Amino acid sequence: xxxxxxxxxxxxxxxxxxxxxxxxxxxxxxxxxxxxxxxxxxxxxxxxxxxxxxxxxxxxxxxxxxxxxxxxxxxxxxxxxxxxxxxxxxxxxxxxxxxxxxxxxxxxxxxxxxxxxxxxxxxxxxxxxxxxxxxxxxxxxxxxxxxxxxxxxxxxxxxxxxxxxxxxxxxxxxxxxxxxxxxxxxxxxxxxxxxxxxxxxxxxxxxxxxxxxxxxxxxxxxxxxxxxxxxxxxxxxxxxxxxxxxxxxxxxxxxxxxxxxxxxxxxxxxxxxxxxxxxxxxxxxxxxxxxxxxxxxxxxxxxxxxxxxx
Amino acid sequence: xxxxxxxxxxxxxxxxxxxxxxxxxxxxxxxxxxxxxxxxxxxxxxxxxxxxxxxxxxxxxxxxxxxxxxxxxxxxxxxxxxxxxxxxxxxxxxxxxxxxxxxxxxxxxxxxxxxxxxxxxxxxxxxxxxxxxxxxxxxxxxxxxxxxxxxxxxxxxxxxxxxxxxxxxxxxxxxxxxxxxxxxxxxxxxxxxxxxxxxxxxxxxxxxxxxxxxxxxxxxxxxxxxxxxxxxxxxxxxxxxxxxxxxxxxxxxxxxxxxxxxxxxxxxxxxxxxxxxxxxxxxxxxxxxxxxxxxxxxxxxxxxxxxxxxxxxxxxxxxxxx
Numbered sequence: 001x002x003x004x005x006x007x008x009x010x011x012x013x014x015x016x017x018x019x020x021x022x023x024x025x026x027x028x029x030x031x032x033x034x035x036x037x038x039x040x041x042x043x044x045x046x047x048x049x050x051x052x053x054x055x056x057x058x059x060x061x062x063x064x065x066x067x068x069x070x071x072x073x074x075x076x077x078x079x080x081x082x083x084x085x086x087x088x089x090x091x092x093x094x095x096x097x098x099x100x101x102x103x104x105x106x107x108x109x110x111x112x113x114x115x116x117x118x119x120x121x122x123x124x125x126x127x128x129x130x131x132x133x134x135x136x137x138x139x140x141x142x143x144x145x146x147x148x149x150x151x152x153x154x155x156x157x158x159x160x161x162x163x164x165x166x167x168x169x170x171x172x173x174x175x176x177x178x179x180x181x182x183x184x185x186x187x188x189x190x191x192x193x194x195x196x197x198x199x200x201x202x203x204x205x206x207x208x209x210x211x212x213x214x215x216x217x218x219x220x221x222x223x224x225x226x227x228x229x230x231x232x233x234x235x236x237x238x239x240x241x242x243x244x245x246x247x248x249x250x251x252x253x254x255x256x257x258x259x260x261x262x263x264x265x266x267x268x269x270x271x272x273x274x275x276x277x278x279x280x281x282x283x284x285x286x287x288x289x290x291x292x293x294x295x296x297x298x299x300x301x302x303x304x305x306x307x308x309x310x
Numbered sequence: 311x312x313x314x315x316x317x318x319x320x321x322x323x324x325x326x327x328x329x330x331x332x333x334x335x336x337x338x339x340x341x342x343x344x345x346x347x348x349x350x351x352x353x354x355x356x357x358x359x360x361x362x363x364x365x366x367x368x369x370x371x372x373x374x375x376x377x378x379x380x381x382x383x384x385x386x387x388x389x390x391x392x393x394x395x396x397x398x399x400x401x402x403x404x405x406x407x408x409x410x411x412x413x414x415x416x417x418x419x420x421x422x423x424x425x426x427x428x429x430x431x432x433x434x435x436x437x438x439x440x441x442x443x444x445x446x447x448x449x450x451x452x453x454x455x456x457x458x459x460x461x462x463x464x465x466x467x468x469x470x471x472x473x474x475x476x477x478x479x480x481x482x483x484x485x486x487x488x489x490x491x492x493x494x495x496x497x498x499x500x501x502x503x504x505x506x507x508x509x510x511x512x513x514x515x516x517x518x519x520x521x522x523x524x525x526x527x528x529x530x531x532x533x534x535x536x537x538x539x540x541x542x543x544x545x546x547x548x549x550x551x552x553x554x555x556x557x558x559x560x561x562x563x564x565x566x567x568x569x570x571x572x573x574x575x576x577x578x579x580x581x582x583x584x585x586x587x588x589x590x591x592x593x594x595x596x597x598x599x600x601x602x603x604x605x606x607x608x609x610x611x612x613x614x615x616x617x618x619x620x621x622x623x624x625x626x627x628x629x630x631x632x
Contacts, residue, residue, distance in 0.1 A: 130356030183363025
């Protein structure tokens with residue numbers, strides 16, 4: 001298991017060692033070798049063509065989703081497929097808020113995602129500082145315990161967790177999800193990986209200047225680890241927003257449902273309302289799309305750094 | 311505890327030295343000890359907020375899961391130690407074997423396909439072209455979209471009568487396209503296709519990082535030696551990617567063994583039991599039926615599977631390195 005963790009450092013160092021290629025917006029190199037350039041340009045054009053075809057193919061489900069969400073139900077499954085609706089039914093996007101308590105679902109999802117993300121980032125970065133920059137006996141064993149549980153599949157301890165929550169009478173409350181997801185070992189692991197790359201000398205210097213350990217964490221390490229904090233925050237937010245099983249197991253009353261649960265039950269109840277179901281799907285994806293576009297660099301770095309999800 | 315304190319000893323002293331300086335002079339060892347105690351307190355104070363939650367809601371349940379597997383306990387009874395009885399029940403249950411087989415089938419379908427596509431895509435987008443970032447982002451995006459939306463959309467794409475996939479298949483001349491999620495034979499392939507589509511962007515990113523770790527000089531040297539593009543791929547790229555591949559295979563296999571929500575949302579394990587997997591069985595027995603002991607026994611099997619695969623792959627990797 002420790003081998004599994006060691007391997008994660010491979011992509012990480014790779015990423016930091018080769019920033020020229022690693023950046024997503026690396027500019028094309030300028031060359032003035034005519035013959036080679038001609039060949040290169042042709043190669044580039046072929047690559048572009050292949051990539052365009054591929055990406056369109058991969059995007060078909062999304063294109064279909066958006067297109068269907070703007071149709072009438074009976075137009076979704078026409079033969080042959082209409083990719084562009086004859087008539088754009090924008091009213092689907094107005095109606096869905098009345099058909100199901102979508103606003104409530106969105107609020108619940110947001111509430112959970114924000115609270116869990118804040119707690120995860122706060123406690124994760126604190127603990128990571130303890131593990132990366134403070135030396136005390138037993139520290140490494142403790143960290144090993146954290147790592148070992150990352151490797152245990154969640155399904156393996158989902159039942160004891162459930163029994164516990166039941167006994168504490170926290171099932172069917174937001175508390176259950178917050179408590180289960182806010183203290184993940186993953187956040188600690190990700191932040192620690194990053195803190196290890198910050199030179200100890202910086203902390204030393206701050207110590208000599210009389211800063212307490214908490215001061216060092218708040219005023220030296222936190223500002224330096226903005227990219228890692230952003231990565232963890234984005235990953236946690238998206239994971240919480242998209243989480244289906246957690247809410248599925250713990251939240252039984254409709255009032256507490258998240259977007260994912262609401263959407264799923266809508267599908268079950270109104271089987272034939274294809275257009276409306278697609279509208280709901282689009283609405284469930286839009287927040288993620290926005291967050292992803294804002295933070296895509298951090299996402300990809302985070303994946304390359306840790307190679308794991310929460 | 312002891313070994314690690316010996317390990318950390320000199321380092322801790324080094325770290326503590328500047329702060330301990332005012333107390334330096336005669337009382338050095340005592341100061342160090344005080345410093346070490348202070349460090350322990352400080353260290354724990356940083357870790358504690360997270361650790362308390364982690365201990366209560368992860369560590370203890372993990373440990374409990376192992377014990378529960380050997381107990382008879384359901385929502386109506388008190389826990390009672392029964393040894394291997396749960397395992398005997400499990401091995402006699404047909405549903406367990408079907409779920410185990412389905413889990414393995416899913417893994418065998420999911421891992422190589424995702425691996426090959428992720429590597430292919432990574433090679434394709436590992437170039438410095440204008441706007442290449444856009445392509446990478448587009449390929450990665452399915453991975454973070456909501457699973458329910460993904461499942462819902464794919465279920466409709468797979469619609470047997472007039473879904474786009476079967477329309478396409480008929481258009482290319484297949485007169486009797488599969489029933490996908492409504493057919494016991496094709497439901498699993500449908501799930502696998504969806505999950506490959508969803509996951510490959512994620513593993514592509516891992517491969518991209520791996521590709522960028524391969525020193526450029528190796529390619530230049532190979533080019534000087536007159537190696538063809540294929541030879542460069544075979545002799546430089548693939549060996550250079552070995553650590554990444556190892557990591558990707560482990561992650562993929564582990565993730566495949568744990569597959570749960572995609573199947574629950576897409577097929578609910580059906581039709582029949584054709585897509586029922588182990589983790590679904592754990593959920594059904596443990597949380598729906600309240601058979602805590604029995605479901606923990608299934609959990610233990612799942613855990614051992616995951617562990618076994620990781621250990622075997624780790625061994626293979628070590629042997630290769632030698």
